[in-house]
Amino acid sequence: MWPLNTVKKPQRADPAPSRWAWRMQRLMLTPGFRLALRAGVPFCLTLMAGTVYLADEGRRGAITQAVADARASIEERPEFMVKLMAIDGAEGALAAEIRATLPLEFPQSSFDLDLPELRSRITELSGVRTANVRIKPGGILHIDVARRVPVAIWRNDEGLALVDEAGAHVADIAARAEFPELPLIAGEGAEKHVPQALTLLSAATALGERVRGVVRMGDRRWDLVLDREQRIMLPEDQPLPALERVIALERAQEVLTRDVAMVDMRQGQRPTIRMNPDANEAWWQVKTK
Numbered sequence: 001m002w003p004l005n006t007v008k009k010p011q012r013a014d015p016a017p018s019r020w021a022w023r024m025q026r027l028m029l030t031p032g033f034r035l036a037l038r039a040g041v042p043f044c045l046t047l048m049a050g051t052v053y054l055a056d057e058g059r060r061g062a063i064t065q066a067v068a069d070a071r072a073s074i075e076e077r078p079e080f081m082v083k084l085m086a087i088d089g090a091e092g093a094l095a096a097e098i099r100a101t102l103p104l105e106f107p108q109s110s111f112d113l114d115l116p117e118l119r120s121r122i123t124e125l126s127g128v129r130t131a132n133v134r135i136k137p138g139g140i141l142h143i144d145v146a147r148r149v150p151v152a153i154w155r156n157d158e159g160l161a162l163v164d165e166a167g168a169h170v171a172d173i174a175a176r177a178e179f180p181e182l183p184l185i186a187g188e189g190a191e192k193h194v195p196q197a198l199t200l201l202s203a204a205t206a207l208g209e210r211v212r213g214v215v216r217m218g219d220r221r222w223d224l225v226l227d228r229e230q231r232i233m234l235p236e237d238q239p240l241p242a243l244e245r246v247i248a249l250e251r252a253q254e255v256l257t258r259d260v261a262m263v264d265m266r267q268g269q270r271p272t273i274r275m276n277p278d279a280n281e282a283w284w285q286v287k288t289k
Contacts, residue, residue, distance in 0.1 A: 080109055080110050080111065081107045081108070081109060081110070081139050082106060082107060082108050082109070082110050082113065082135060082139050082140070082141050083106050083107045083138075083139040083140070084106055084139070084140055084141070085099070085102070085104065085106070085140070085141040085142075085143065086136075086140055086141070086142050086143065087099070087143045087145060088142070088143070088144045088145065089144055089145035089146055089147055090127075090128070090145040090147055093171075094125075094127045094128070094145075094147060097125055097127070098122055098125065098128075098143065098145070101121055101122065101125060102118060102121065102122070104141070107139070110135050113135070113141070115133045115134065115135070118133050118143075119131050119132070119133045122143065122145070126148070126168070126169045126170060126171060127147055127148055127170050127171055128145055128146070128147060128148065129146045129147060129148045129164070129168075130145075130146040131143060131144065131145050131146070132144040148164040148168055148170045149164055149165070149170075150162035150163065150164055150170045150171070150179070150182060151163070151164055151165050151182065151194065151198065152182055152183050152184070152185050152194055152197065152198065153173070153176055153179060153182050153183070153184050153185070154185050154186070154190055154191050155184060155185070155186040155213075156186070156190075156191075158172075159172060159173075159174075160172065160173045160174070160175070160176060161173065162179065162182070163185075163191050163194060164194075165194055165195060165198075166194070167191035167192050167193075167194045169191075183197075183198070183201045183213060183214075184212065184213030184214075185197045185213060185214055185215075185216070186213060186214075186215045186216065187215045187216030187217060187219075188216060188218070188219045189216050189219030190214075190215070190216035192219075193216065196222075196239070197214050197216075197222065199240060200214055200222060200224060200234070200239060200240060200243060201213075201214060203240060203243055203244060203247070204224055204243065204247075206247050206251075207226065207247065207250065207256070209227075210226045210227045210228075210230075210256075211224065211225075211226060212225045212226060212227060213225050217233075220236050221233075221234055221235060221236040221239065221266070222234045222239055224243060226256065229261065230256060230260060230261060230262065230263075231261070231262045231263070232246050232262075232263045232265065233262060233263065233264045233265060233266055234265055234266070235265060235266045235267075235268060236266075238268075242265040242268060243265070245265065245271070246263055246265060246271075255273065258275075259275055259276045260273055260274070260275055260276070261274050261275060261276045262274040
């Protein structure tokens with residue numbers, strides 16, 4: 001029994017948040033949740049609105065057309081238009097071949113020109129060593145070409161072809177008379193050894209106008225061909241010293257001036273001379289008398 005004079009004190013409300021309020025406060029303190037509210041929810045709402053708006057095909061077509069018109073208005077400005085093409089480093093047939101390879105119609109927007117592709121197509125031509133393609137001020141497509149310089153005529157199974165110092169094909173020709181100043185090389189693999197062939201031909205100038213060319217034999221060694229169907233068979237290794245020995249013999253004893261069909265230098269220690277059939281028969285007749 002409580003005393004009658006006892007006054008019961010009112011209980012104060014608990015200041016602590018409810019369980020759900022406490023959980024919400026803890027959740028709001030999470031960085032990932034705050035980021036989702038600040039960025040994720042607006043993004044999802046914007047995406048939903050954009051999806052609903054673009055669901056209409058007419059609206060999509062209008063946007064696409066507007067973008068295309070804006071792009072065309074920029075690309076077709078006069079300062080971006082290419083009006084002509086200029087080629088430096090090539091003339092005549094090579095320049096005509098380049099223009100035929102690039103059938104461009106002018107004027108044309110510079111945004112529509114793929115310069116690396118144009119350069120690749122030009123360098124694929126046999127007469128072009130390197131090429132540089134750029135657009136110069138004034139709407140000029142400038143092509144700077146370094147052409148291959150032919151240094152020899154290569155006779156192969158398909159005919160006659162001009163080759164440069166690296167053995168690369170330059171152009172086909174119909175007759176050697178078109179380039180009488182260039183030396184003649186022939187045989188399988190001759191185009192792979194042009195520098196060596198030119199060295200031998202340069203040394204053979206001591207024989208005068210009798211030199212007709214060099215022939216690659218079995219893609220291993222060279223034969224120097226002279227007039228009167230004479231040949232100097234050179235070894236696989238060090239052919240230049242062997243040729244110089246033959247030239248020295250010619251100067252001392254006029255070996256090549258005689259009825260000699262072939263001078264075999266493949267064995268350096270024992271050179272061999274093969275005479276013409278008529279000279280050989282005459283020699284045997286003299287010997288048997």
